Amino acid sequence: MTALFVALIAVGAFIRVPLPNCPFTLQILFTTLAGIVLGSRLGAASVGIYIVLGLIGVPIFTSGGGPGYILQPTFGYLIxxxxxxxxxxxxxxxxxxxxxxxxxxxxxxNLFIVYGLGMIYLYFIMNLYLGKPIGVEAVIITCFLIPVGPDIFLCAVAASLGKRIVKELHR
Incomplete structure (x- = not known):
């Protein structure tokens, strides 16, 4: 099951709607489901394996892969x-x-954790490493207010599907 969720998270990265600096993907759906279905340790492990695969060069992140991806503005979302x-x-x-x-x-x-870590990381990478100043207000608008609606919907989908999947697995 862990490997299945690694694959689903990778596929979810490529089902995306491009937004400035913060691509909207189905990863929140699959990472949330991983936690619900697999539990805390295996859910986090499935995401960790996905991250490691991407960092060793498998192009499974929204913008590729490789160790340099740590310096991408959106890497905080993966964490x-x-x-x-x-x-x-x-x-x-x-x-x-x-x-x-x-x-x-x-x-x-889960969604607020993802957004919180993602926006903080993006802010610091953009301002301190890339030298492309971005204000807190711009980060909140482009990386929270714009994409949060669809992600809240995906949270509801994950809660509903997760409940059904767990029920079926424990039959």
């Missing part, structure tokens, strides 16, 4: 995917019976 998958996985593990409402709350917490 956020791993931390967020762990967080939503912990929430799912803490439930005796999965509820859509709690999975949705966990999914949205």
């Amino acid at each position: 956020g995917f791993m931390v967020g998958a762990y967080a939503v996985g912990r929430i799912a593990e803490s439930m005796e019976k999965l509820s859509f409402k709690r999975l949705l709350v966990g999914s949205i917490l």
Whole structure:
């Protein structure tokens, strides 16, 4: 199952809507599902394996791959995917019976972790490394306000699918 989620996360990177500095992909759906279905450790591990594969040169990130990708403005989102998958996985593990409402709350917490780490990383890489100044307001508008609506919808999809998948796996 971990390998399946590594593959789904990679595929999710290529199903994207380009936005300035912050491409919108289906990765949030698959990384959230990884946490819900696999649990905190394996969910985070599946994202970690995806990141390692990309960093060793497999072109599975939204803009390629290789060790230099660490200096891409969007690399912080990848870190956020791993931390967020762990967080939503912990929430799912803490439930005796999965509820859509709690999975949705966990999914949205995951989303805020991803956005928080992603925007902070982007801000510092753009301003300190790339020398392309960007203000906090611009980061919030282009990397949060614009893409957050579709991602909240994907959180609801992940909570619903995750509940069904876990139920089926535990039959």
